[in-house]
Amino acid sequence: MTAKLASAKSLIDAANPLDPATLADLPPRERILIASRELFYQQGIHPVGVEAIAEAALTNKMTLYRHFKSKDELIVAHCTQLAAEGDAVWDRINADNPNDPEKRLTAWVNHVEDVVTNRFERGCALANAAVELQPHHPARVVIETYKARKRDQLVKLFRAAHYKKPEMTADEVFLLFEGARISIQCGGKQMALRVVKMLRDLLANAPRKTPVEKR
Amino acid sequence: MTAKLASAKSLIDAANPLDPATLADLPPRERILIASRELFYQQGIHPVGVEAIAEAALTNKMTLYRHFKSKDELIVAHCTQLAAEGDAVWDRINADNPNDPEKRLTAWVNHVEDVVTNRFERGCALANAAVELQPHHPARVVIETYKARKRDQLVKLFRAAHYKKPEMTADEVFLLFEGARISIQCGGKQMALRVVKMLRDLLANAPRKTPVEKR
DNA sequence: AGATGATGTTACCGATCGGTACCTATAGCG
DNA sequence: CGCTATAGGTACCGATCGGTAACATCATCT
Numbered sequence: 256m257t258a259k260l261a262s263a264k265s266l267i268d269a270a271n272p273l274d275p276a277t278l279a280d281l282p283p284r285e286r287i288l289i290a291s292r293e294l295f296y297q298q299g300i301h302p303v304g305v306e307a308i309a310e311a312a313l314t315n316k317m318t319l320y321r322h323f324k325s326k327d328e329l330i331v332a333h334c335t336q337l338a339a340e341g342d343a344v345w346d347r348i349n350a351d352n353p354n355d356p357e358k359r360l361t362a363w364v365n366h367v368e369d370v371v372t373n374r375f376e377r378g379c380a381l382a383n384a385a386v387e388l389q390p391h392h393p394a395r396v397v398i399e400t401y402k403a404r405k406r407d408q409l410v411k412l413f414r415a416a417h418y419k420k421p422e423m424t425a426d427e428v429f430l431l432f433e434g435a436r437i438s439i440q441c442g443g444k445q446m447a448l449r450v451v452k453m454l455r456d457l458l459a460n461a462p463r464k465t466p467v468e469k470r
Numbered sequence: 471m472t473a474k475l476a477s478a479k480s481l482i483d484a485a486n487p488l489d490p491a492t493l494a495d496l497p498p499r500e501r502i503l504i505a506s507r508e509l510f511y512q513q514g515i516h517p518v519g520v521e522a523i524a525e526a527a528l529t530n531k532m533t534l535y536r537h538f539k540s541k542d543e544l545i546v547a548h549c550t551q552l553a554a555e556g557d558a559v560w561d562r563i564n565a566d567n568p569n570d571p572e573k574r575l576t577a578w579v580n581h582v583e584d585v586v587t588n589r590f591e592r593g594c595a596l597a598n599a600a601v602e603l604q605p606h607h608p609a610r611v612v613i614e615t616y617k618a619r620k621r622d623q624l625v626k627l628f629r630a631a632h633y634k635k636p637e638m639t640a641d642e643v644f645l646l647f648e649g650a651r652i653s654i655q656c657g658g659k660q661m662a663l664r665v666v667k668m669l670r671d672l673l674a675n676a677p678r679k680t681p682v683e684k685r
Numbered sequence: 686a687g688a689t690g691a692t693g694t695t696a697c698c699g700a701t702c703g704g705t706a707c708c709t710a711t712a713g714c715g
Numbered sequence: 716c717g718c719t720a721t722a723g724g725t726a727c728c729g730a731t732c733g734g735t736a737a738c739a740t741c742a743t744c745t
Contacts, residue, residue, distance in 0.1 A: 283722070299602055301516040304702060316704080318722055326703065378601070385655045386593070386601040387514055399657025406661065426664050427646065430653065434645030437652045440600045442614025446621060449641050498692070519732060531734080533692055541733065 265369050266344045273311055284322045286312040291333045296380045300330060300387045327393065330384070334394040337381050338401040345408060356416035360458055363412075368451045371435055378436040405429065419462040428454060480584055481559045488526055499537045501527040506548045511595045515545060515602045542608065545599070549609040552596050553616040560623060571631035575673055578627075583666045586650055593651040620644065634677040643669060 270277060272289045281289070290311035294303045305326050309319045323329040344366060352358040377383065385398045406429050413421035413428075435443075435450035485492060487504045496504070505526035509518045520541055524534045538544040559581060567573040592598065600613045621644050628636035628643075650658075650665035 298604065299516070301514070301602075305704085306702085315723060315725090317706095317724080320704070321722080382652050382656055383601045386598045386652075387516075389513065395657075402653065402656040402658060406658070423664075423668070426661055427668055430649030430661070430665060430668070431642065431645045432649070433652050433656075434647070434649030437597050437601075437648050438617065438645065441597055441617040441648075442610075443617060443621070446641055446644070449638075450645060453638070453642055453645070520734085521732085530693060530695095532694080532736095535734070536691080 265373070266347055266366055267340075267369075267374065275313060279313075283312065283314050283318050286314060287319055287322060287329070288332060288336050291329060292336065292380070295330075295333060295384070296377060300384060305329070330388070330392070331394045331397060334381060334384055334397045337384075338397055341381070341401065341405070345405075356412055359412055360416060363409075364451065364454050364458065367432055367435075367454060371439065371447045371450060375436065376439060378439050379433070382433065382437065417464045419464055424457070424461045428457060431457075480588070481562055481581055482555075482584075482589065490528060494528075498527065498529050498533050501529060502534055502537060502544070503547060503551050506544060507551065507595070510545075510548060510599070511592055515599060520544070545603070545607070546609045546612060549596060549599055549612045552599075553612055556596070556616065556620070560620075571627055574627055575631060579666065579669050579673065582647055582650075582669060586654065586662045586665060590651065591654060593654050594648070597648065597652065632679045634679055639672070639676045642672060646672075 273293050287308060290308050291303075294308055294311055305319055306316050308329075309316045312319070319329070323332060345363075348359055348362045348366065352362050381398045381401060385395060388394055406425060409425035409429055410421050413424045418424050431450050431453055435447040438444075439447045488508050502523060505523050506518075509523055509526055520534055521531050523544075524531045527534070534544070538547060560578075563574055563577045563581065567577050596613045596616060600610060603609055621640060624640035624644055625636050628639045633639050646665050646668055650662040653659075654662045
């Protein structure tokens with residue numbers, strides 16, 4: 256058990272989502288999506304068969320195909336679910352820090368710290384899916400619009416915080432985060448951890464229109 | 471044809487590597503590795519069968535298995551080849567700019583510009599492979615040592631150029647590049663292009679031990 | 686010419702894949 | 716009770732996968 260327990264309030268539940276007790280009372284479609292998220296993330300999309308997903312979801316292949324016309328459609332639903340969860344994290348950051356771009360930014364960095372330290376040993380599930388899926392796969396547009404939305408949200412936040420170059424700063428922050436998550440899988444766990452300090456330095460030192468009072 | 475022709479001297483040949491005339495006089499093992507590089511990059515590793523590789527290499531499955539004991543061993547050789555090619559690019563940058571860390575840095579950024587603009591629509595082939603392969607796959611260590619070597623080479627270069635924080639600056643540059651390449655596949659082509667300006671700004675503005683004269 | 690080793694060709698194996706047909710069991714509801 | 720819709724179970728299909736056996740072909744070297 257390397258992860259510190261209760262290190263910081265996390266924005267994502269960490270209980271084993273494949274625990275039978277956790278799944279028991281959920282409808283089949285939700286169980287299938289939970290199982291997909293777990294298996295796809297751990298093993299990738301192509302190596303995981305629909306039968307394995309059905310078993311992990313405590314059901315069978317026929318029920319799976321009653322809810323999803325094909326594996327490709329399941330993949331789209333899976334990516335849509337991941338995007339919705341990412342949006343929910345962002346919404347919660349905003350709701351917890353109403354009308355305060357400054358605190359929202361630091362809350363987002365804290366979330367990044369949580370992500371690269373305690374969770375997601377295989378990086379960003381949506382980026383991984385984009386790597387595995389051909390450019391014409393219908394799930395790709397879900398991923399691309401999600402990533403574009405994340406970047407735009409960061410731009411607006413930096414603009415609200417009166418940074419001089421909100422687009423530029425958002426792009427830097429965005430790319431550093433993406434780079435850190437892909438590097439986790441390329442052995443750069445230590446480097447991925449250093450991204451948190453980089454982000455905090457960047458937020459503190461990037462030029463602003465009006466200087467911010469020290470806290 | 472969007473790519474500018476002869477935009478800048480590229481460090482990588484761009485001729486179609488699967489052209490029969492290109493392959494004709496090469497020994498089977500090299501043809502197989504060339505075909506693997508192309509097919510694995512365009513379609514990913516898992517979706518590409520050994521038969522398809524053999525056909526693209528103008529040979530057959532038996533000859534492939536005479537040179538590689540298994541598909542996994544071929545994958546390892548494929549990743550080793552990619553790492554060697556990446557090292558060759560770096561060596562050439564160094565050889566073209568002897569004993570001049572400053573010019574080496576700008577040459578490296580020019581290479582990055584070439585990569586994100588004219589080539590590699592599917593990002594870094596080694597990072598993609600890491601995404602597809604399970605953590606225990608023997609090719610993963612090849613990828614991880616390569617990525618660590620790249621980062622260390624950047625650190626040494628920034629140290630030679632008398633940057634105040636060579637590790638920190640190298641990490642930033644490395645993560646920005648990695649983030650840009652993974653973002654290419656997530657629809658962020660435009661953002662990936664902006665990474666060049668970020669890198670040039672970063673090189674120009676990161677603190678140094680001794681200021682550099684204007685050119 | 687003869688021998689040798691690498692390569693090309695075809696056919697095949699067992700396993701697994703995505704997807705479907707068919708039937709049973711169960712739960713809600715009148 | 717009986718009706719209906721959903722879910723579980725089993726068996727199966729055609730296609731493809733990684734990998735192998737056996738044989739034909741070819742170039743090379745002595």
